[in-house]
Amino acid sequence: xxxxxxxxxxxxxxxxxxEDAFLFFRLGDFYELFHSDALEAARELEITLTKRGxxxxxxxxxxVPHHSSEQYISQLIEKGYKVAICExxxxxxxxxxxxxxEVVQVITPGTVMNGKALHEKxxxxxxxxxxxxxxxxxxxxxxxxxxxxxxxxEEEILALEEALSYDPKEIVVDEGLSDGMDLxxxxxxxxxxxxxxxxxxxxxxxNLLQDIPGDQMKDGAAQLxxxxxxxxxxxxxxxxxxxxxxxxxxxxxxxxxxxxxxxxETMRDRKKAGSLLHVLDKTETAMGARRLKRWLERPAVxxxxxxxxxxxxxxxxxxxLERETVREQLRGVYDLERLSxxxxxxxxxxxxxxxxxxxxxxxxxxYETLHVLNNDYAEKLLSSLTTPEPLVELLENSIRxxxxxxxxxxNLIKDGYHSTLDEYRHAMKYGKDWIAELEAKEKKATGIxxxxxxxxxxxxxxxxxxxxxxxxxxxxxxxxxQTLTNAERYVTEELKEKETIILEAxxxxxxxxxxxxxxxxxxxxxxxxxxxxxxxxxxTIDVLQSFAVTAEANHYVKPEFTDKKHIELENSRHPVVxxxxxxxxxxxxxxxxxxxxxxxxxxxPNMAGKSTYMRQLALIVVMAQAGSFxxxxxxxxxxxxxxxxxIGAADDLSQGQSTFMVEMLETKQAVDRATxxxxxxxxxxxxxxxxxxxxxxxxxxxxxxxxxIRAMTLFSTHYHELTRLGTELKRMRNVHVSAKEENGxxxxxxxxxxxxxxxxxxxxxxxxxxxxxxxxQRAGEILEGLEKEAGHRQESISRNxxxxxxxxxxxxxxxxxxxxxxxxxxxxxxxxLEAMQILDKLQRKLK
Ligand SMILES: Nc1ncnc2c1ncn2[C@@H]1O[C@H](COP(=O)(O)OP(=O)(O)O)[C@@H](O)[C@H]1O
Ligand SMILES: [Mg+2]
Numbered sequence: 001x002x003x004x005x006x007x008x009x010x011x012x013x014x015x016x017x018x019e020d021a022f023l024f025f026r027l028g029d030f031y032e033l034f035h036s037d038a039l040e041a042a043r044e045l046e047i048t049l050t051k052r053g054x055x056x057x058x059x060x061x062x063x064v065p066h067h068s069s070e071q072y073i074s075q076l077i078e079k080g081y082k083v084a085i086c087e088x089x090x091x092x093x094x095x096x097x098x099x100x101x102e103v104v105q106v107i108t109p110g111t112v113m114n115g116k117a118l119h120e121k122x123x124x125x126x127x128x129x130x131x132x133x134x135x136x137x138x139x140x141x142x143x144x145x146x147x148x149x150x151x152x153x154e155e156e157i158l159a160l161e162e163a164l165s166y167d168p169k170e171i172v173v174d175e176g177l178s179d180g181m182d183l184x185x186x187x188x189x190x191x192x193x194x195x196x197x198x199x200x201x202x203x204x205x206x207n208l209l210q211d212i213p214g215d216q217m218k219d220g221a222a223q224l225x226x227x228x229x230x231x232x233x234x235x236x237x238x239x240x241x242x243x244x245x246x247x248x249x250x251x252x253x254x255x256x257x258x259x260x261x262x263x264x265e266t267m268r269d270r271k272k273a274g275s276l277l278h279v280l281d282k283t284e285t286a287m288g289a290r291r292l293k294r295w296l297e298r299p300a301v302x303x304x305x306x307x308x309x310x311x312x313x314x315x316x317x318x319x320x321l322e323r324e325t326v327r328e329q330l331r332g333v334y335d336l337e338r339l340s341x342x343x344x345x346x347x348x349x350x351x352x353x354x355x356x357x358x359x360x361x362x363x364x365x366x367y368e369t370l371h372v373l374n375n376d377y378a379e380k381l382l383s384s385l386t387t388p389e390p391l392v393e394l395l396e397n398s399i400r401x402x403x404x405x406x407x408x409x410x411n412l413i414k415d416g417y418h419s420t421l422d423e424y425r426h427a428m429k430y431g432k433d434w435i436a437e438l439e440a441k442e443k444k445a446t447g448i449x450x451x452x453x454x455x456x457x458x459x460x461x462x463x464x465x466x467x468x469x470x471x472x473x474x475x476x477x478x479x480x481x482q483t484l485t486n487a488e489r490y491v492t493e494e495l496k497e498k499e500t501i502i503l504e505a506x507x508x509x510x511x512x513x514x515x516x517x518x519x520x521x522x523x524x525x526x527x528x529x530x531x532x533x534x535x536x537x538x539x540t541i542d543v544l545q546s547f548a549v550t551a552e553a554n555h556y557v558k559p560e561f562t563d564k565k566h567i568e569l570e571n572s573r574h575p576v577v578x579x580x581x582x583x584x585x586x587x588x589x590x591x592x593x594x595x596x597x598x599x600x601x602x603x604x605p606n607m608a609g610k611s612t613y614m615r616q617l618a619l620i621v622v623m624a625q626a627g628s629f630x631x632x633x634x635x636x637x638x639x640x641x642x643x644x645x646x647i648g649a650a651d652d653l654s655q656g657q658s659t660f661m662v663e664m665l666e667t668k669q670a671v672d673r674a675t676x677x678x679x680x681x682x683x684x685x686x687x688x689x690x691x692x693x694x695x696x697x698x699x700x701x702x703x704x705x706x707x708x709i710r711a712m713t714l715f716s717t718h719y720h721e722l723t724r725l726g727t728e729l730k731r732m733r734n735v736h737v738s739a740k741e742e743n744g745x746x747x748x749x750x751x752x753x754x755x756x757x758x759x760x761x762x763x764x765x766x767x768x769x770x771x772x773x774x775x776x777q778r779a780g781e782i783l784e785g786l787e788k789e790a791g792h793r794q795e796s797i798s799r800n801x802x803x804x805x806x807x808x809x810x811x812x813x814x815x816x817x818x819x820x821x822x823x824x825x826x827x828x829x830x831x832x833l834e835a836m837q838i839l840d841k842l843q844r845k846l847k
Contacts, residue, residue, distance in 0.1 A: 003057065006098045008034075014086055014103060020194070021082035021106055024073070030063040031085075038062045044079060045072050073107060074115040080192050082108045106231040109192055110170030111143050113345050118144065120335065121289035125166040128196075128224030129159060129181065130174035137220025138162045139242070143228055145290075145337040146344070146532065148242035150212050150221045160184060162247065164255045165297065172196050172227050174220075188255075200226045212244050238344035238528050248641060250298040251625045256666055257645040261618050262576065263296050276619055279579050280628060282549040284330035287337050287535055288542025295543065299625035301639050303561040308377045309544060309627025310558055315375045316548030322369050326545050329366045334359040336535040340528045348521060350403030350412045356524070356531075357395035363387040363534060370541065381540055384533040391527045398520050410510035412517050421516065424509040431502035435461060438495065448472055454489075461499045462489040547628045554579070556629035559620075560636045565676075565712065567593040567617075572632035574616040575623065587750035588633075591617060593712055597733050599705065601726045602716040603757040604737030609750040610716040611647075613737065614681045617714060618643055621679055640712075642678040644670035646685050667701060671709070678711040684718060695719045706732055723756030818842050 004012075011034060015023050022041055024031035033041045034052070038060040042049040051058040064072045073083050085107065090100045110126035112118060128139040136159035141148040153159050163171060163185070171185055172194045185193055202209045202218035205225050209218045221242055228236060259267055266274040272281075277296055283289045300306050316323045334355040342348045348356075364387050370378045403412045413421060439453040448469045455461050459482055465473055466487045478490030550556065554575070571588035578586040587609075593600065602610050620630045624637050646666050667685055674680055685701065686694030698717060705713050706729050726734030736757035740747045825838060 008052075008059070010098050010101060014101065018082075018084040018103060018106065021084040021108075022076060023084045023086055023103075024064075024069065026066070026085075026087045026101065027063070029066050031066060031069055032061055032063040034059050034061050036060075041076070044081075045075055047072075070115060074112075074117055077107055077109050077112050077115070077117045080109055080190070082106055082192070103233070105233055108170055108194075108231055110168065111228065111231050113144060113342060113347065120286040120338075122167075122293070123147070123290050125168045126170045126172060126224065126227070127163045127166050127168040128172045128174075128220065128227065129163055129177055130220040130223055131159075131177045132216035132220070135216065136177075137217045139221040139224045140166045140168065141224055141228065141239070141242075143232070143236070144341045145535075146236070146238040146240045146341055146528075147337075148208065148221065148225075148240060150209075150217060150242050150244050151247060152214075152217050153247060156181070156184075158247070160188065161254055164188060165258070170194070172224060174223060194227070196223055196227060207241070208239055209242050212242055217244075232345070234345070236344050237525055238340045238532070240532060249301065251301050251622070251640055252642045253297075253299075253622070254642075254644065254669065256669075257618075257643055258297070260645050260647060261615060261622070261643075263619075263622060264293055274576065274580075276576055276622065279554075279575050280546065280550050280623070282546040283542045284327055284545075285333055285539065285542050286335045287333075287539035288330070288546065290337075291539040292543045292546060295626040296622060299622050300627065301625065301641055303639055306561065306625055306627045306639075309547070310629070312373075312375050312377045312381075312541075312544045313547040313551065313627070313629065314558060315373045315378065316545050317552055319373055322372055323545055323548055325369045326366065326541065327549075329362050329369065330538065330542050330545070332358060332362040333366075333538055336531045336538065340531045340535070343521065343524050343528060343531075346521070348524075349405055349407050350399050350517065351405060353395055353399045353520065353524065354401060354403065357392060357399070360387055360392045360395075360534075363538075366538070366541070378541075381537040385537040386530065386534070388527050388530045391524065391530075394520065394523060398516065407517050408510065408514050410506075410513045413513045418512070418516055421509060421512050424505040424512065427501050427505040428509065431498045431505070434498050435495070435502075438463075446473055446477070453495075459489065460491075460503070461495055462491055463495070464489050544627075551629035554631060556631050557633060557635055559624040559630050559632075561624075562636055562638055565593075565595050565598065565638055566636060567591060567638065567712065568634065568636040569617070569620065569632045570634040572616060572620060572630070572635070574612050575619055575631045577612055577616075578631060589613060589616075589750075589752045591752070596731055598710060599702070599713040599715060599729070599732040601702070601723060601732055601734050601756075602714060602736065602752070603718075603720060603723055603734065604716075605739050605746065605748075605757070606718070608737035608739050608748050609752075610737050611683050612750075613752055614645075614683055614714045614716060618645060618679065618681055638677070638712075640677060640679045641675055642673060643681070644674055644678060645681040645683070646670055647683045664697075671701065671704060674705070674709050674711045676710040678709075680705060680709075680711045680713040682713065682715045684716055686717075686719070695721060698722060699725065702732070703729070706730075720757070726756060818845055 011023070011025055014025070015034075015037075022033060022037050024033065026032075032052075038049060041047070042060075042062045045062075045064070047062050047064065049060060049062050052061040053059055073085075076083050083106070084103045085105050086101050086103045088099045089102045089104075092099045108126075109117065110124060112124075118124060123142045124144050125140045125142050128137075128141075130137045134154055135152045136154070136156065137150065137152055138159055139148065139150045140163075151162060153162055160181075168189075168191055170192050171189070173181055173185070173196065175195050175197050182193055182195065200219055200223040202212075202215065202222040205218075205222050208225070209221055212218045212221055225239070228239075253261070253263070258264075262275045264275050264277045265272055272278045277293055280296070281289055281292055283292055316326070336356075336359060339348065339352060339356055342352065363385055367382055367385055367387075370382055398413055398417045400412060400414050415422060415425065435453055439451070442453075442463060443449060443451050446465075448465055450466050450469060452464050453461060454464055462481055463478055464487050467485075470488060478492055480488060481491045482489040551558075569589075569591040572591055573586050573588050591613075602613065604610050620632065620635065621637060621640055621643060623630045624635065625639060646663065663685060667682070670680055670682075682698075682701065686696075686698035698715075698719060699722060702713075702715055702722070702725055705711060710731075723734050726732055733754070734756040735752050735754055738749045738751045738753050738757075740749055822842060827835070830838070
């Protein structure tokens with residue numbers, strides 16, 4: 001049997017409670033890791049693996065110094081791990097036996113409060129999922145800002161969508177839900193997932209959860225809050241009252257469409273540059289940047305909300321000077337939201353408090369500037385922008401502007417703030433002055449010019465005389481203290497006395513300063529709510545000034561909202577593409593839809609601009625409902641409830657696993673959920689399969705939307721045959737993106753015009769791509785052949801005839817003579833009378 005030391009026994013007991021985390025076990029100046037933790041950490045952190053003990057019983061171990069532990073912890077967190085910090089919680093000198101140790105905090109990717117893992121312009125949400133009877137509670141909370149959001153949904157897929165919409169850093173799932181749900185989550189995201197056991201009661205958070213309807217949903221949210229307290233092991237005073245919302249309060253954009261439209265990041269490399277957010281973000285504060293992102297992710301569905309925002313944006317456009325002043329003032333405002341979090345967490349230093357003070361000092365000026373605008377919404381925001389004067393005064397009186405990062409080494413507190421501290425400082429100064437004078441006095445008395453007074457940590461203050469000058473020093477003048485090669489060091493009674501005064505004052509002073517600092521910090525906690533409400537106002541103002549800046553710089557227009565099913569865009573542009581190409585090169589397009597023109601079927605050659613045109617509409621809708629102005633000369637829009645976008649499998653390159661099945665599943669989502677108030681964009685769906693299947697499905701989808709859903713829809717297709725539907729279906733029209741063919745080359749005009757495109761230009765595009773002439777020529781011949789052949793076939797099934805299932809019968813079914821004859825009939829060149837005669841003949845043959 002292996003012998004185990006009492007300390008390792010303690011280690012194992014603690015480790016058993018934190019199986020899913022790296023246990024950082026404090027041993028003196030190091031955090032040590034053991035066993036499998038050590039093996040894994042050594043690999044992940046590239047630190048040396050050692051052993052504790054000898055021979056058979058040696059335990060793998062590795063360690064990081066306490067003072068530089070933060071960087072290692074950060075590294076692990078960024079990789080998605082959890083770290084449990086286990087400290088010595090009693091004085092080792094006083095301990096009987098093994099020093100008591102406890103885990104004081106578990107740092108997880110969703111609850112980390114500082115370091116590289118924390119992005120200032122992104123929220124850091126942890127999402128909790130739980131199910132009671134038929135309702136899923138989805139709670140999302142950002143511990144760095146204290147915000148909490150809660151909603152309830154009825155279906156699993158919606159719960160998952162809602163959870164992912166937060167782009168969470170971590171997901172926690174009630175164990176009752178873990179069956180299957182955890183697998184579904186991990187197939188969609190790689191963020192760490194924790195299964196929570198045990199029950200939670202909202203009773204512990206009555207105030208925070210008072211707006212959440214129903215005890216079950218409250219309990220669901222409480223479970224997430226319990227997770228926060230269990231990991232942080234402290235009271236989080238900055239958590240804000242949970243905001244309850246219903247899913248239909250926002251324009252819903254499912255995760256697929258959000259990604260596809262590149263609203264906040266690009267699809268390929270998940271970068272902000274190249275996204276809509278990037279084009280729109282002219283915010284000056286991190287709080288503003290986070291709010292802008294949230295608005296774009298969850299645009300409004302009520303015109304009041306959007307119009308309120310528009311009104312202040314307009315005002316900022318009209319008042320250039322005030323806007324520039326506001327921008328300048330915003331630059332001076334620190335991240336009050338996250339600061340509140342860190343205040344509650346207890347990890348702000350003197351520098352943070354100075355920045356807090358400076359931020360607060362900006363608020364009255366910001367208030368003044370906005371007040372001039374005389375705007376109702378601005379006034380509403382200003383009502384929560386109160387400057388807590390007593391707090392500013394406290395910070396002004398207490399904290400030194402030039403304070404250090406450390407809070408234990410003094411120089412934090414201003415003179416005049418505390419009389420005892422002043423006395424210590426006075427004593428120090430008196431002592432130091434006396435010593436400075438001593439040097440001059442002794443130089444004179446002994447005539448030794450190089451005599452000096454110095455200080456070191458071991459011997460304290462001393463008088464130093466070089467060896468060469470020793471002969472000039474009267475015997476017995478000083479008491480010898482230390483001998484160096486070239487000098488002797490001495491002290492005197494009086495010097496020691498003064499030294500004691502100085503050192504004592506210094507030590508007591510730093511200690512007192514630390515205590516005073518903690519008092520100030522504690523006092524600041526009382527203002528967390530005020531800071532948070534100021535943060536809300538400031539961040540909103542910031543987003544709206546940013547909207548004004550982009551509107552002006554990019555020539556956006558204020559969209560008008562209508563209750564009717566009506567879209568009117570004049571000279572509209574794609575905000576991101578427009579920003580990427582040279583000014584003036586973007587071809588603006590109109591878009592006009594209404595009750596009688598609910599669907600547009602868009603044709604045109606590859607690379608003409610079909611996809612761009614469709615996304616352009618979606619982005620304009622998102623911008624408008626988020627409250628921004630839009631890239632157009634005129635814009636009238638309804639308020640949509642959902643946006644669905646589906647891209648044909650072949651176009652969706654970024655998704656390696658993209659298959660026809662996935663495309664169909666996504667289409668099903670749109671077809672299942674869309675309402676008559678939704679916007680649907682279907683970009684070449686049906687591409688992922690063989691021509692006939694694809695075309696049949698595309699047509700069926702169009703018909704279904706047209707007849708049963710009645711959502712406004714843009715549908716692009718390369719199945720030229722489908723353009724027939726544009727004339728057949730009552731509320732669908734053909735448009736095409738024009739291109740000009742001249743001497744066998746193709747110029748893209750990017751202009752959208754009425755009617756169907758006449759022909760596929762694929763081969764010309766190949767020519768543009770410089771494929772060999774011989775190859776192009778051959779393709780031309782093949783095309784001609786195919787077209788001839790197609791002329792003998794029926795191109796697509798008109799909806800008034802047989803249902804399209806029969807399409808699959810075509811190729812292999814044994815040929816009935818009637819079928820054969822029917823197939824050979826060239827319908828396009830028959831008069832109605834001839835057609836009747838043929839039908840009559842065929843029918844008689846069958847009888
Ligand atoms: N209105 C426009 N003005 C200028 N360039 C455009 C316009 N529309 C599209 N483009 C450019 O043309 C290219 C092809 O556009 P895309 O929408 O992908 O074509 P399609 O979907 O028809 O194949 C893109 O690189 C895009 O930047
Ligand atoms: Mg396309």
